[in-house]
Amino acid sequence: MGTDTHAFLHDLAQGLEPRADQLVDVVLQRLRRELPELWQYEDIAALAPVTVSEHVTAILDILEHRVDMAEVTTPPGGIEFARRLAEHGVQISELLRVYRLAHASLVRLFQEETDPHTAAPELINAALITLNTVGFEFIDRTAQGSVAAYQRTRDRWLQRRLIMINEASTRIGTTLDTTRTAEELADVGTDHFADLVTVDLLDSAFQEEDMERMEPATVPPVVRRVAQQSVLAGYPDSAVGTGQAHIYPEESEPARALATGQPMRHQVTASDIPTWLAASADHRRALRTLGVHSVLLVPLWARGIPLGLAQFLRHQAADPFDDEDLLLAQEIVSRAAVSIDNARRYTHERSTALTLQRSLLQHQMPEQAAVETACRYLPTGSRAGVGGDWYDVIPLSGARVALVVGDVVGRGLHASATMGRLRTAVRAFADIDLMPDDLLAHLNDVVIRLQREEGQGADEISATCLYAVYDPVSRLCSLASAGHVPPAVVTPVPSGSRVGSASRSVDFPELPIGPPLGLGGLPFETAQFELPQGSLLALFTDGLIESRARDVDAGLAVLGDVLAQAPASLEDTCDELFHALLPTRPVDDVALLVARTRVLDADHVATLDLPSDPAVVSDARKFTSDLLAAWGLEEMAFTTELMVSELVTNAIRYGKSPVQLRMILQSTLTCEVSDASSTAPHLRRAQVFDEGGRGLLLVAALAHHWGTRHNREGKVIWAEQLLPVGGNPEPGL
CATH class of the missing domain: 1.10.490 (Globin-like)
Known part of the structure; x- marks a missing residue:
């Protein structure tokens, strides 16, 4: 068988x-x-x-x-x-x-x-x-x-x-730049996957202030072609140029994909090229010649928010897109969407923080006789975000001026807001004329209180600060540091001597540096030194001298070299420092404050030592009258003599010897009475039959500003008056 x-x-x-x-x-x-x-x-x-x-x-x-x-x-x-x-x-x-x-x-x-x-x-x-x-x-x-x-x-x-x-994953999202991220998506998509990749983003993605709820501003929505890449030169397969705004036709596949968030695979034939793919007859002929046969429409959605649409086209590749290709495109686009959303959120927060930061900084320096100033603020160029660096110039009583530079630890809106709170606190403490070390001690208490109010889990609040006070009468600079780098001090070299090839000597004075604000535990100390007329003080944050390419010592050396040869213009000095130390965008925020010291001419300052005897009040009045006559301010004599009488009487009656009267003429007229008592006077309302208690009330009514400041020897009560129109002589500086 x-x-x-x-x-x-x-x-x-x-x-x-x-x-x-x-x-x-x-x-x-x-x-x-x-x-x-x-x-x-x-x-x-x-x-x-x-x-x-x-x-x-x-x-x-x-x-x-x-x-x-x-x-x-x-x-x-x-x-x-x-x-x-x-x-x-x-x-x-x-x-x-x-x-x-x-x-x-x-x-x-x-x-x-x-x-x-x-x-x-x-x-x-x-x-x-x-x-x-x-x-x-x-x-x-x-x-x-x-x-x-x-x-x-x-x-x-x-x-x-x-x-x-x-x-x-490695090529998309390398920067926090929306356009660059879209370009990276297009580049990756045309590497052995598609012949043309376009990326359109909603216009509202760049304009919406609410990052959590973003809806298209118009229906149908306006999109902008932010990136595209083709295997062909000149983009003959694309009908929209990069940067152009356009609208998807209503009920078209791209409009539905963007609205629903669902990707689509679309087959194209030479006889049926959709209008959303080729709006003009010329472009339709071009696509027919190229042989476009397959399209993927993949929405860019992130965190439930529509951002735009990516399109993938094939015409040279023989195989049409299949379901596996659609899944692959979805995975790539989803990564890009998250990066684009991160970039726009970063841009929004950075813009907000930078706006807040700049609004809190001084834009116009106050007029004062003590120093000439110039300043700069430069935000970081890294993705870390805007920081909390700040500077300030604060006029003080007695023609003095406070120079401040600080740096809040952290980035973003929180750091900018903290900077604003600390800057306000510094100005409040400066207004009561605290010594630099006392001011930093009070500021440290403010930071510790803010830490307690923030509670656990919040970003740590810490900062560094350098506070300096310059007196143009005594030429004395008093300063204290809370964890901050010391300033650079540039003094003119005496005539007939040279330091190298420079005409200036640059030093970084050794001063006791206290702990950063918020740590507590250790006291702050005030250092003092005299400055010749025309000296430069450069206060800066560490972002100016630190970089990945050099250490701090190298940065200080470059800073010193630039300051030694600095031009006469302080604005130019700031520009040269930035050019030498920051050739690229900085990795940290930078605040810079440069001040040239002035000296108040002896002809505009007069002092009178007074014994502790009420009989000398008349001598003080006569001294004031003669001085105002010499200064051409006779019309201010009555008011000024009255204030001097009250201040000298209070010092003799309630203070301690020695008592001194000092008159200062600058843009205002200031009279100061100092004594060795630390007891501060205060305003009080006298009763009808009281024989005293009206002195300070009278001074407060007559003066433009008045106040008390304490020093190591006692206190100073000062009163400031505005000069009459036409009676403002140029101070002899």
Whole structure:
């Protein structure tokens, strides 16, 4: 029976050989009917007849010539067919199903052919059993090669996808710049994935103040082409130029994708190019010539907020986008969307913090006779955000001036707001004329109180501060530091001597540096030194001298070299310091304050020592009268004599010796009375029959400003008057 069976199958195969094409058509028809999704891929549809033909030919050859199954290998068409399925992301189960359907179709055809050749049931059964055995063994051996080819191709595809995702994670979002991030997305997308990538962002993405709830400002929304990249020069495949605003047509696929947040895959034919892809006839002809055939529309959404839309087009690549490509594009675009959202949030917060920072800083220096000043503030160029650096120039009583530079630890709005609170506190403490060390001690208490109010879990509040007071009468500079770098002091070299090639000597005075504000525990100390007329004081934050390219000592050396050769203009000095020390955008905020000291001429300062005797009040009045006459201010004599009488009387009656009267003429007229008592006077309302208690009330009514300041020797009560119009002589500086 075995010989008869093989002979029967031999004759059957010989008879079917001329009709092999018919067998192939039958198998293909069943495959089309059972697996219609495979025929959407043109390359697979073109390859299927070849693969089935090889399969049928091999089966007939085995039956006719009794080929040893050990010699059977997978036909080339089967290998290529498996590779194409893997490239298109078709599941491997579909490949195995193709084999099963093809085998079942052939078995059925062979069964139909056995009836006309024999009526012996035993022979038919034996032939069918042999045919099934041969067929299954053939499928088993050839499927192994196809599955191996599929897996190798699939592994390469997955590896390529992982490489692309890895590149996207490293190449997209390298900066906190919205446009640059969009450009990086377009660059990655055109690397072996798409032929054209465009990135459109909603105009409202740049204008909305509420970062948590952003909706398009118009319907349909206006978008702006912020980036695009093409494999072709000149962007013939793009209808919108970079930077141009446009609107997606209502109910179009891009508009729906942006509104719903759902990506779309769109097939394009030469006869059906949508208007949203080619608005003009010329561009439609260009796309038809290029052969654009596949488009992916992937919305840019982040944190539930629509930002824009990315489009991926193919025209040179033969394969259309499939579902796997859509998933890959989604993953890449989602990464870019988060980076773009981070960039716009950073830009918004930085802009807000910088606006707050600049609004809190001085823009116009107050007029005063003690110093000439120039200042600069430069925000950081890094992604860390705006910091809390500040400077201040505060006029004080007695023609003195306070120079302040500080640096709040941290970045962003919190640091800027803290800077504003500390700057206000410094001005309040300066207004009551505290010594530098006392002022920093009070400021330290303010920071500690703010820390307690913020509570646990909030950003730590800490800051450094340098507070200096310059007196143009005594030429004395008093300063204290709370963790802040000392200033640079530039003094003119005496005539006839030179320091190197410079005409100035630059020093960084050694002064006791207290702990940063907010730490507490250690006291602050005031250092004092005299400054010649025309000296420079440069107060700065550490961002000016620190950088990744040099250490602090090198930065101080450059700072000293620039100051030694500084031009006469303080504005130019600031520019040269920034140019020398900050060739690129700084990694930290920078505040700089440069002051040139002046000296109040002796002709505009007069002092009178007074014994502790009420009888000398008349001497003080006469001294004041004669002095005002010499200064050409006779019309102020009555008011000034009255204030001097009250202040001297109070000092003699309630203070301690020595008592001194000092008159200062600058842009205002100031009279000061000092004594050795630390007890501060205060205003009080005298009763109708009281014989005293009206002195300070009278002074407060007559003076433009008045107050008390304490020093190591006691206190000074001062009263300041405005000069009459036309009676403001230039101070002798």
